[in-house]
Amino acid sequence: MAVINFGGVEENVVTREEFPLEKAREVMKEETIAIIGYGVQGPGQSLNLKDNGFNVIIGQRKDSKTWDKAIADGWEPGKTLFPIEEACEKATTIQYLLSDAGQIAVWPTVKKYLTKGKALYFSHGFGVTYKERTGIVPPEDVDVILVAPKGSGTSLRRMFLEGRGLNSSYAIFQDATGRAKERAVALGIGVGSGYLFETTFKKEVTSDLTGERGTLMGAIQGIFAAQYEVLRANGHSPSEAFNETVEELTQSLMPLVAENGMDWMYANCSTTAQRGALDWWKPFRDASKPVFEKLYAQVAAGEEAQRSIDSNSKSDYREKLEEELDELKSSEMWQAGAAVRKLRPENE
Numbered sequence: 001m002a003v004i005n006f007g008g009v010e011e012n013v014v015t016r017e018e019f020p021l022e023k024a025r026e027v028m029k030e031e032t033i034a035i036i037g038y039g040v041q042g043p044g045q046s047l048n049l050k051d052n053g054f055n056v057i058i059g060q061r062k063d064s065k066t067w068d069k070a071i072a073d074g075w076e077p078g079k080t081l082f083p084i085e086e087a088c089e090k091a092t093t094i095q096y097l098l099s100d101a102g103q104i105a106v107w108p109t110v111k112k113y114l115t116k117g118k119a120l121y122f123s124h125g126f127g128v129t130y131k132e133r134t135g136i137v138p139p140e141d142v143d144v145i146l147v148a149p150k151g152s153g154t155s156l157r158r159m160f161l162e163g164r165g166l167n168s169s170y171a172i173f174q175d176a177t178g179r180a181k182e183r184a185v186a187l188g189i190g191v192g193s194g195y196l197f198e199t200t201f202k203k204e205v206t207s208d209l210t211g212e213r214g215t216l217m218g219a220i221q222g223i224f225a226a227q228y229e230v231l232r233a234n235g236h237s238p239s240e241a242f243n244e245t246v247e248e249l250t251q252s253l254m255p256l257v258a259e260n261g262m263d264w265m266y267a268n269c270s271t272t273a274q275r276g277a278l279d280w281w282k283p284f285r286d287a288s289k290p291v292f293e294k295l296y297a298q299v300a301a302g303e304e305a306q307r308s309i310d311s312n313s314k315s316d317y318r319e320k321l322e323e324e325l326d327e328l329k330s331s332e333m334w335q336a337g338a339a340v341r342k343l344r345p346e347n348e
Helices: 021-027 042-051 064-071 084-090 102-113 154-159 180-190 201-213 216-233 238-260 262-267 271-300 305-313 317-329 330-344
Strands: 001-004 007-015 032-038 056-059 093-096 119-122 143-149 166-173 194-200
Touching: 007 180, 021 180, 032 042, 032 084, 042 064, 042 154, 042 180, 056 084, 084 102, 093 102, 093 180, 102 305, 119 180, 143 154, 143 180, 143 194, 143 201, 143 330, 154 166, 166 180, 166 201, 180 194, 201 216, 201 271, 201 305, 216 238, 216 271, 216 330, 238 262, 238 330, 262 271, 271 305, 305 317, 317 330
Parallel strands: 032 056, 032 093, 093 119, 119 143, 166 194
Antiparallel strands: 001 007, 007 194, 143 166
16 A cells, blocks of 8 residues: 655555556455446446456346346356346355445345355445435445445446546445455456545545535536526627537646646646636635535535435436436537537547
8 A cells, every 4th residue: 555645645545556456356366246236337347347357247137228238248148147136146245336226225135145254345335324314234244345436437447448547435344354455455456446545435425425516517517507608698609608618628628637737737828818717716716615515514414315315216216307317408508519519520
């Protein structure tokens, strides 16, 4: 484990140099890893593990769209693809990658197969952290571990195929065998992490729910919409408003921030842009910080978790979700975005 200085604060991280793939495979050589769920994280994590030489099987409901997707991805029924119960029985490590609502529903089934010495792996701390709300209480004689890639399963897989890694957090909730940490780190390396940083189940879910509602999705969409609407209200065309709000940021500036940092980008833009950005970032921070403080407080209190559980468990959840997503898709801003994307040179 390496100690890295992050802006003056030291943290423990695990890199692929100190914990190479060969070591990870050695740790898990006697294990059968069952991926339960083939939705958001399941495909990326399972395919990366498979390509990295781990013994992986998939557990999924038969005759479902995700069962068919697993077959399309090369998993074979009766060999590497099984109903959930059968996969759990065969596994020594169960990677529980269903949605939060799905985990609650399937937990009574999975729990039956968590015999002594097995490992239960999560990529989100939700189920265990909010156990009073979810009912997910693992047996005391199994390892309970977490590896949470900091991005979607699609990104995890895409970066793996490009020879890159997506950073992940890892946590140990319960070490029943004395092997929990090496199992977690080995699996973190196996799924394609760039490096692994320590956290806890509670900190993971709190930061994750805050991030999703904040700068990763909720806040960024809100900021996009506000600027786009102001530009349109002042006579700018949809194309101009979208390019100045979204396209330039995502296609030109954010890749530079990812490569070199915001300070580098500020130092390498025009003096006019530089001056304006330096003058305005603090007012934006001051305006949005109270919203983030309210958001964090609601996440920490479990209110956001309960709202998610309540809404996701309703029989008409999917229909209402589609309506809300369609509102985004059909908005003028994202209709303009669809047109702009078609005009990118790579689409010619």
